[in-house]
Amino acid sequence: MNLYSYFFVACVSAFCFLMGTEAVAQETHVDPIIIKAERNILLRSFIDLDGGKRVTHAISIGSPLKVHYTYDADNGQLVLLWKGEFLDATPMWHDRGDGSSRPIGKAIQTGDATPQIQRLATQQSEFKKDTTGSGFKPKGYTLDASGLPKFKYQTYGLNIKDATKVIDGGQGIRREIEPEGSADDLYLCLARANAIEQKDGKYVIADKAYSITVADEATLKPIIRTIQSAQELLVPFKSKIIYSILFNQ
Template sequence: MQNKYSPRSIALQLLLGAACIPFVASAQGGRQGQNRQAQTINLTDLSAFKSPGATWSVAASVTADREKANTITKKDGSGILVNIPGKEHGQDLFTNMEHGDIDLSFDFMMPKESNSGVYLQGRYEIQLLDSWGKKALSPGDLGGIYERWDENRPAGRFGYDGVAPRLNVSRAPGLWQNMRIVFQAPKFEGGKKVANARIIRIALNGVTIIENAEMQGPTRGSAFADEAAMGPIRIQGDHGAVAFRNIRYSNNVAAAQTDGTRQVWDQNEKPVTVDVQGEPMIFRSFVDIPGKRVTHAANVGLLNNISFGYDLSNGGLFQIWKGGFLDASPMWLSRGDGNSRALGSVISLNDMSSIAVLSDANVSWPDTLAKGDFQPKGYDLDEAGVPTFKSIFKGLAINDKLTSDDGKSLLRTISVDGPASKAIYVRAAAGTDIADLGNGMYAVNNFTYYVQIDKSLKPVLRNGAKGQELIIPLKNTDKGTSVQYSIIW
């Protein structure tokens, strides 16, 4: 065990000096906001599409079991476009609308091992695939620009010109994800092509994964042999099950051309980034989250592409993310303001204490901690450099450790030194809605992330002040006094 003030953390805080600065979460290299002058594709029925096949329908809700390959179930209604191919291949779906330049965004859900794609102008495929947790990415992974194909090339090299995502921010099967594609169509003069099609940007779950990619011609499986100024959106329907909602687009596309050596969308010419290299990283700063500034934040970057923000003032886990670690540019711009920014796909949680003393499971969770209830005691590092946060809560010594071994989930263990003399509860999740999926699995905030709890812990799903809460009693056992659960996304 190492002391909470390790040489690594001391050196980092000396480097920061007096400029201990705050944080605003933003997408990596990306601008946030809705498409300008966006139009929405109507999903009350299938009238927006040309001759839809039998596997396509609209639904009010969909569910994709994380453990079942290529399986989606639906409930009757409208608002969600869904393809369920079944045993036989389905048909691709084409919009009545045709486009040239387009700024396209949509939410999508895929089951385990599913495969689909979105073809711009029916010609240029952006891959949709279950790539959750994959480490080595190819053009065939989620968000990649699929390869072109020529069987006259040497064996083993038929595929060419594809572009792989530069990092993996894919979410688990059965969760809603978001993709935004900014595309410039090829340009023609006198019937001759004078400019190739270009992907200005692809953002997956708020993070730029490809930008400024020129396409010499249609990708493999194009619906058309030629290129043109206009064409329909085509959704692949002959492979896997997939669902879409909130399909929006604008034809107002403008982007600076670059030589590819810098990001088109960066607001800083030379961002100051903090990376995780070889061992976990702990970075103290301010962090701005919706409605407040976390002034005692510990940003922790684990190995395997997982990071989280921990509030040392109350023991709250306020955000988790995948992708890069931190952009510390605001700490050094002008006079600095103490802020750093997550460089990945962020899921916001609640910046409130994760533990409370309740007389029973029906008592409301306290909005704030009473003075003196919570005393932070820093953290210890294990041999791998992973911190265990220490605190005193109502006289009890609390240990809080978060780890990740697979790059897919975050395992949290909260324990008490010695027996707990009070009725302590741990709040594992709070959101607008929490769905009980069975076997200790819960989906939070309309399938934004999962929480997995061992059923032996007897979690309680209840209504709270702002939605629903999932709480777990922390009870004394012969193995100690602890609670363990996983956040999966």
């Protein structure tokens, strides 16, 4: 084979390689499957949190006000809050999928997929990581006229109603948790963070980019406590609790 023949074969080989690479690139390119919230909308999926924890019974609620949140139905807890566009469902619906979706943009993690209402023997008792001993049982949800859910569940012998709405103007969300009946020594954990500071009528969650306000704060008497180098904001859970989660920016 002369030099010209070597050059010709090399060119053909290079051309085939480049065409093959382009074909693979075209085959692997996937148009994202974006879920828009042009009205109040619910989507069930897996949701992944920091630290590799996966919420397997997550319900994400999207709002046309561009503020969205994810609810963990296994624990009765809000776990994510974000603003902007709603969800990227590509991981769930492309090809065989893995069942997960993800917020579009940066989400604030407001919960860690643990039961938010628990019984504490003392104010220094730690929260459990699961629902063992609580009798927790999801009871589904109902939708109001605007399509927003009111979640229902049982825990510690109480029937709980749990509803969240976006605050007008998109400043954050407002949540109402109401028990039917009462039980002793129950607490609702509103936040857990490296530092929580009470300032100007708000509880500033230092490392989470949000603040919390509690309605009827004087009566409810929220507690900031330190447990294993972290701080928690607790409210005794004896009657309806209304609080808001507000974006700091």
